[in-house]
Amino acid sequence: MSNTAPSTTDAPARTATKRTILMCKPDFYTVSYRINPWMHPEEPTDTSKAVAQWQTLVDVYEQLGFDISYIDPIDGLPDMVYAANGGFVLDGIAYGAKFQYPERQPEGPAYMDWFRQAGLTVAEPEQTNEGEGDFLLIGNTIYAGTGFRSDSTSHDELATIYGREVVTLKLINPSFYHLDTAIAVLDPEPAADGTSNIAYLESAFDEPSLAILRERFPDAIIATEEDAAILGLNSYSDGYNVVIAARAVRFAEQLQEKGYNPIGVDLSELLLGGGGVKCCTLDLHPVGTGTSVARSLGVS
Ligand SMILES: CN(C)C(=N)NCCC[C@H](N)C(=O)O
DSSP: OOOSOOSSSSSOOOOOOOOEEEEOOOTTOOOOSOSSTTOOTTSOOOHHHHHHHHHHHHHHHHHTTOEEEEOOOOTTOGGGGOGGGGEEEETTEEEEOBOSSGGGTTHHHHHHHHHHHTTOEEEOOSSOBOGGGTEEEETTEEEEEESSSSOTHHHHHHHHHHOSOEEEEEBOOGGGOSGGGTEEESOSSOOTTSOOOEEEOGGGBOHHHHHHHHHHOTTOEEOOHHHHTTTTTOOEESSSEEEEETTOHHHHHHHHHTTOEEEEEOOHHHHTTTOOTGGGOEEOOOTTOSGGGOOOOOOO
């Protein structure tokens, strides 16, 4: 692993920024119900394998110098490992999640308790929303998914709470039911040229949403169906290092062509629940972070 952008390509220089994230160990992980097409409760899962794979993700993040907090897992809430769905945190405010399916609803208050204890201001949700699963900060704008989980009324709630532009994107394929299965944020802080780039899966969106993405992100990486089909887009970037599903081979090449450093991790056991790298990672966006804290992390 390296945090120095390659100098021998034509791709723009990339800068890693230190990330501050929340994760949840999958001690109680299993697939005991079906709320997305990936889940097959009739098939066995291996909790210790899930924990081991999750630990490899933690190890990578530690090597990258990330600041990681952990929320205690709760017995009976097997999906709690997908911390990205636990809320949306920005500007010191945590907008709590209000899960659509009863099986996950107790996670909302559990995550809000953690946010409060961490000193964040909690905005209790009135509208159904699944946190960072559907809300992604790109540049200064919040892109908000709807169609399967988060209600579009939650986008209005977001705009009121944060006073930022919120752009609604409609998802149309049930296999890509959260926005973070269909868009990867590659530049969590604007890049040197002021832009923030993404990768996305075209077939996951309706036409009006696609038009928005094409206009706003002309240099985006267009993901292949093959890579998206293993949740390859469900990745997490520090602006240079992009942690992705190990099997997302073409996505790794596309990232390299653009000057990023892909790092593959095998989370196949957690894929059985319908989640990947990004689902396990809630970006806490601490107040005061931004390009000003961009730094070379010196990891080798
Ligand atoms: C990228 N994705 C999908 C996520 N952000 N979250 C995964 C949630 C999985 C859970 N079984 C569910 O269906 O809610």
